[in-house]
Amino acid sequence: MNYPEAPRLDLVENLHGTDVADPYRWLEDAQDPRTITWLSAQDTLVAQACAEWSTSSHWESRLRDLMSAGAISPPIWRGERAFFMRRTAEQEHALLLTIDPDGTERVLIDPMELDSDGLTTLDTWQPSKEGNLLAYQVSEGGNEESILRVMRVSDGTIVDGPIDRARYSPVAWLPGEEKFYYVRRVDPSTIPAEEEQYHRRIWLHTLGQHPDTDIEIFGAGQTITNYYGVGVSRDGRWLEISAAEGTAPRNDLWVADLSTCSPESPELREVQVGVDAQTGLEFGRDGRIYVFTDLDAPRGRICVTDAAHMTSDHWRDLISQDDIAVLDGFGILDGPELDEPVMLATWTRH
Numbered sequence: 398m399n400y401p402e403a404p405r406l407d408l409v410e411n412l413h414g415t416d417v418a419d420p421y422r423w424l425e426d427a428q429d430p431r432t433i434t435w436l437s438a439q440d441t442l443v444a445q446a447c448a449e450w451s452t453s454s455h456w457e458s459r460l461r462d463l464m465s466a467g468a469i470s471p472p473i474w475r476g477e478r479a480f481f482m483r484r485t486a487e488q489e490h491a492l493l494l495t496i497d498p499d500g501t502e503r504v505l506i507d508p509m510e511l512d513s514d515g516l517t518t519l520d521t522w523q524p525s526k527e528g529n530l531l532a533y534q535v536s537e538g539g540n541e542e543s544i545l546r547v548m549r550v551s552d553g554t555i556v557d558g559p560i561d562r563a564r565y566s567p568v569a570w571l572p573g574e575e576k577f578y579y580v581r582r583v584d585p586s587t588i589p590a591e592e593e594q595y596h597r598r599i600w601l602h603t604l605g606q607h608p609d610t611d612i613e614i615f616g617a618g619q620t621i622t623n624y625y626g627v628g629v630s631r632d633g634r635w636l637e638i639s640a641a642e643g644t645a646p647r648n649d650l651w652v653a654d655l656s657t658c659s660p661e662s663p664e665l666r667e668v669q670v671g672v673d674a675q676t677g678l679e680f681g682r683d684g685r686i687y688v689f690t691d692l693d694a695p696r697g698r699i700c701v702t703d704a705a706h707m708t709s710d711h712w713r714d715l716i717s718q719d720d721i722a723v724l725d726g727f728g729i730l731d732g733p734e735l736d737e738p739v740m741l742a743t744w745t746r747h
């Protein structure tokens with residue numbers, strides 16, 4: 398089979414001048430003659446492949462081979478419990494499991510037990526900081542609508558919910574396991590019918606209370622297509638809110654110090670607003686604030702600052718942008734057995 402050649406670096410007119418780390422930017426322009434030629438070559442390749450592999454059995458067999466390895470996620474530790482996902486080769490959906498303090502491994506959620514047809518999916522989940530409660534979201538019957546519930550981890554009892562209209566909602570627990578922030582669309586009866594999938598807000602929910610009594614924290618007056626992120630630092634002090642318009646690779650960012658204001662009425666400070674960049678914060682237990690950003694660094698960098706100096710003019714590079722590789726993420730090891738925190742970072746190259 399003859400494969401179309403990938404563009405050679407020395408033949409590409411790069412929109413970044415001499416920077417050859419992004420040689421295919423022209424593919425973003427669907428009308429560029431080079432893009433049209435490249436897409437045509439891909440169509441030819443697919444047609445040739447389909448002619449040589451004329452039955453679906455080949456594709457089915459190959460996909461089964463690729464999927465047969467199964468998967469397991471890294472554990473998340475909350476309190477004395479670990480939480481993780483695992484799927485074997487025979488399973489259609491991954492299971493959510495926990496390891497109890499005595500070392501016993503238990504299944505918390507099996508989507509196939511919820512729906513033997515396999516149409517109900519576990520969308521996302523977040524244990525409380527103490528590890529005794531689990532907020533989780535499932536889409537029932539393939540509707541992708543993410544109904545939010547809260548489970549008591551020790552025995553699987555549902556203690557809160559269902560809360561509807563929670564599609565694409567993070568959950569940020571406050572210490573004490575009584576309240577959490579989350580994202581929910583407004584009552585559809587209050588907006589035009591064609592806008593029912595928009596108008597998200599960040600709310601503060603109190604366990605056991607009806608969601609209609611939840612306190613609106615943020616979102617009114619913002620762009621109706623915004624997606625929101627919300628997080629609370631492990632020590633419960635810092636509230637972080639981000640907003641992204643649609644799927645654009647940029648976000649606005651605010652923080653509030655919950656030690657000086659009420660969780661019901663957080664005093665938000667701007668970190669980044671109206672900037673063409675993606676930025677997130679990690680609040681270290683050592684008092685430092687770590688900044689993951691592509692501001693002035695398209696391939697990503699990690700900066701450090703402190704609570705008194707949140708804005709970008711005070712950020713100091715801890716890990717500068719790589720010349721070629723793209724920074725994927727980082728983690729901080731800061732256990733008591735270490736003399737000082739250690740940072741692990743990962744990059745993708747080529």
